Amino acid sequence: MAAERVKKLMQGNEACAEGALYAGCEFYAGYPITPSTEIGEILSYKLPLIGGKFIQMEDEIGGMAATIGGSLAGKKSLTATSGPGLSLKQECIGFAAMAEVPCVIINVMRGGPSTGYPTGPSQSDIMATKWGTHGDTPVIAVTPSYVPEIFTETVRAFNLAEKYRTPVFVLFDEIIGHMREVVTIPHPGELEVIDRAKTDVENKEDYLPYDNRFEIPPLAPFGEGYRYHVTGLNHDEDGFPTNDSKKIDAGNRKILAKIENNKEDIWSCEEVDTEDAEVLVFAFGSSARSASFAVREARKQGIKAGLLRPLTIWPFPDEPLRKAASKAKVVIVPELNLGQTVLEVERTLPGVKVEGLHRVDGEPITPAEILEVIDKYK
Amino acid sequence: MGDRYELRFSGSGGQGMILAGIVMAEAAAIYDNKVAVQSQSYGPESRGGASKAEVIISDSGTIDYPKATAIDCMLALTQEACTKYHGDIKKDGILLIDSDEVKDIPEGDFKVYSFPIIETARGELGKIIVSNIISLGLIAELTGIVSHGAMEKAVLARVPVAFTELNKKALQIGFDKARELKGN
Amino acid sequence: MAEGAAVKKKQKVNVPFDYDKYLRKGKLPHIWCPGCGHGIVLKSLLRAIDKVGLDKSSICMASGIGCSSRTPGYVDFNTLHSLHGRAIAFATGVKLAKPEMNILVTIGDGDALAIGGNHFIHACRRNIDMTVIIYSNAIYGMTGGQVSPTTPEGAMSTTSPHGNMEPAFDACAVAEASGASFVARSTAYHMQELEKVLTAAIEHKGMSVVEVLDSCPVYYGRQNKYKSASHMMEEIEKKGTVSGAQAKNLSEEEIGDRFVRGILKQDKDGVEYCDAYDNLIAKVQVKK
Structure with missing residues (x-):
């Protein structure tokens, strides 16, 4: 008989950190901001215990940039922020979408615009999440309502990020971020955890990070011999910048289509x-x-x-x-x-x-x- | 409004109202196998000034709205908190006040229990820090919403081992005094 | 067999260093203008990498946006052409997540010291193991010649058309003060010295910053009345600098506004960031 599951009264932000760990998150980079700070605090304690890495960066932008770097090195990567931090992270989020680097961004929404009302709840970043970075950008965002659901939706966010090779947002607000409810931590294997697909190319020289044979090509981690190029510029299958208007058009459409074509898998209501x-x-x-x-x-x-x-x-x-x-x-x-x-x-x-x-x-x-x-x- | 029991703990920042809320929620949801949601006012308000924590308890199912709507039992350790937060107490609900702190007792269609909570913590136990634990004992007995056993387990799980006896005593004082209050 | 041997021999005579081993030849020619110093810096860097003997697959070369930031596209490593100012922050993520990787960051002076200044100083403070090579040409070249944080006072640019009124940053002084454990300066003109400095920088464990003074004849040179690329190199890189050895025998007045070249700081005792993190993991896992 399986051991009894751990049942714990926890804050929404704590459930988020626990969900991330359950999903296999091994890398966190971020910057403190109310009302999401507890997520980083908890992971700064817990990640080293499992050999994972936490870094408090010098600013919100660096937090997002390092999160993308961690993911390119092969780790499931997370950052957490709130309103003003979301504004600062937007250029990097666009990079992750364009370069198709999986990562999860938690946004514990607070009142805005600007510094707004840091300790009050808000749901005012819905459009900023979709349209905040420039260009036509694919966006997946999940919106839990209950503390146990923050746990499960954070796991789902990592799954979607890895499956669709794209940044995924978890949006909740100060109320659920700071309230406490009982979370029953599932045993390993009880919830589905999707890991990053591995490339099947035999010769590492043949690896294409944006291989057109796939709707979502496998992303090989840096440092394993594939030696490919990553850029935020419009690029070809091999990752290098292109000026070919047909390829620019196809690339821009492809990153949106992979979400559009799989809406039914991504939706949950x-x-x-x-x-x-x-x-x-x-x-x-x-x-x-x-x-x-x-x-x-x-x-x-x-x-x-x-x-x-x-x-x-x-x-x-x-x-x-x-x-x-x-x-x-x-x-x-x-x-x-x-x-x-x-x-x-x-x-x-x-x-x-x-x-x-x-x-x-x-x-x-x-x-x-x-x-x-x-x-x-x- | 159905299967909800609503509690509000209020006082000033630093009186342990949020911890009281957490302990109440844990007593109900972890040790008494009920469902509970705990929330608090967060931010500048929690540093001095009136502070509150709320707990909603249900026998079963999911608690959707997490904030108090019609309060079954409210604690007020200061006049300011009492004045500011008593408005949501429902008909036949309970208001528990510190008799030394709250002199201007609000009028309403609810029962008022009055006890020198802070003075008892200071006088009988030498530590005003356990005022919130005495309060939890009082509320557990006055409302019956959680069992004494669950409350004791929840308190002891949250306090340092070195203070186990102190907190047990504080809780017992609460249980006992509440029985006297109910008798009056 | 005989033919192959002949070719090998010929190569040995004519090509003393096999740059092709490190280049993505299909991605050449590069975008740099005639007379630009960036190609010289790249050559010195490849020779230094070869001398240290780094495995190509272990190298992550990260950059930001700008002319020098196109460097990663031409070399056969794990290459990350990131965002303007953010190269060091992206690289910090890669390094911390996979400390066995060797990180090289190739960025311009504007990228390192203006838009990315915060990441630069904090990476220096952390002493994280990477080599940051600043291609320092005192101008924003890719956008057509705007004033940069290293543009000398009085110099002309498209956004300082009356002469630059702002004082310049000394990139090496910023790095030293911020805690980088290896700081050096060289120029594209002093190619052999540059190779040595870069070799030492890559070999150094911890944050290594190398400022390489090089010239942008098209956007800096023309606006500031330099006759040619070689004239710029003579004036800025040769006459505008003194070696560390020379500087030792000169007074501050004698050095004047010339930049000192060579290794300016090398602290081998400082704890590197990823090592510190590994120590932390070992400590907390024992406690657990």
Whole structure:
């Protein structure tokens, strides 16, 4: 009989660090910033215990750059930050996307713009995550709502990063980052852990880091004899810069297509009472917890309310949303910003009434506030 | 609002309100096999000034909204915290106050229990630092939301071994005094 | 057989050093302008690598953005052409994750000292084992001749059209003060000295910084009335510097504004960052 699983009351940020370790993370580079700092603190303690590496870099940019370096050396690599740090990391994140270097970026969202409200929750980096770095950039972002889910979604983020050779964001907010819930740590092997694919070329000279035979070519680690080139410039299969307009076009499309073509694998959503929902709430992160409460209360009152809770916010879950909203008269989108995700919901559901519910005062959206909007449509 | 028991621990920064919340959550969720969520006000507020921690406990299932909405039991160790945070106590809920600190007792449709918590910690145990542990004993007995055994395990798991006896005593004082308070 | 032997013999006579062994010949010609010193620096660097005997697969050459940062594209190592200013930070990640790798960073003066200045000083402070070669030509060449942190006061550039009003950084002084354990300066003109300095830098364990003064005749030379590339080398690299041996016998006044060449600092006792981390791992794993 297997040993009993470790059950521990932990903060969201701690669950994130534990999830990273479970996923096989061996490298962390970052810079302290409220409210994500605990993730780095915990890993600075735990990584050396397993022979992994932690480095506090001189700034946020260096944190992202070194994370990419660690990944090129073959380690599963992580950085964690919050709003202003995300802004600083953006150029490097674009590099990771362009050069197809897997890595995971935790963003414990706080109030913005600028320094904003460091100790208050926010969900205002949704669009910055998608569009923050210049160019057409592929983005995967997962959005856990519960502390145990931060653990599992961090594992999933590493899996997606390695599988799709791309930076993956884990977005949560100060509320879940700092609250405590019980996490039952799964045994090794209980959750799927995806490791980096290995190249099958026989002669190392033949290795192509962007081999067009593959949708997602295997990435060989530095230092094992493959001796390839990595650049943020538009490049050819061999990694070297190209001025060939056909190749530039193909390369730009390829990094987006690998996400677009695999959306169904990347998407994850929880549906609550959506089958007959006339009032659908679309909510993620901490707002989804309030929404869950509100929808339950609405059902008690006889309102046909439902909740679609995306655990993947990018690529945007448009098909699951269309399905869940098939009977909806209205879709309510509560979020801790002044209108970001709601734009995607409107884009996805032309002709359907969409109502945003927004709060940017550093306090969570309460179930009562959501219920009040639901009540308008009963 | 259903299967939720809501607690709020309030006082000033440094009185161990967040630790009290953590211990309560662990007593419920680790040792009594219930479900619990603990949260706190974070940041400048936690350094001096009014500070609070909240715990939501459920017998089963998932606790979605993590913050207090209708409080079943609130502790206030200072007047400022009491004045600022008592508004969410529900009908027939419990307000436990430090009788020396809170003189302006709020009126409402709830039961007020009053006890010199900090003075007892200082006088009987010589350490005001255990005021929060006495409070946990009082609340465990007043509310019955967690078992004494679970509470004791949770407290002892969180305090240094050298202070085991001190904290056991503090907890016992809480249990005993709460029984007296209920009797009155 | 006989033919092969003849070729070998011929090579021995005519090609004293086999650069091809290290070059990605298919990626040549390089982008550097006629008269640019960067090719000389690369040649010296390859000879130094050969002398130290580094395995090509063990080398990670990282760079930022700029003319000198195109160097990794031409050499047969693990090569990382990163972002402007960030080469040292990327390289720090590679090195810490895989300490057995030999890290070379080839960057310009703007990359190292302006946009990447913070990474530069902190990598020096950590004394992480890498060799940073600053191709220091006092100008932003790739963008067409703008003022850089090493442009001398008064010099002309496209963004100092009235003469540079800012004082210049002394890259070696910055490195020394920041804690690099090996600091040296040479020039493209002094090719043999440069090779020796680079050899010592690569052999040194810890942060090695080598500032190589070289010339950008197209963007610096033209704006500052140098007649030719060779004229620039004569004026800036030869007359503008003194060797460490010469400097010993000269007063500060006699040295004037000339740069001193040679190994300026070599501290073999300092603890290297990755070694320190390995010690930390050993310590905490025992405790566990």
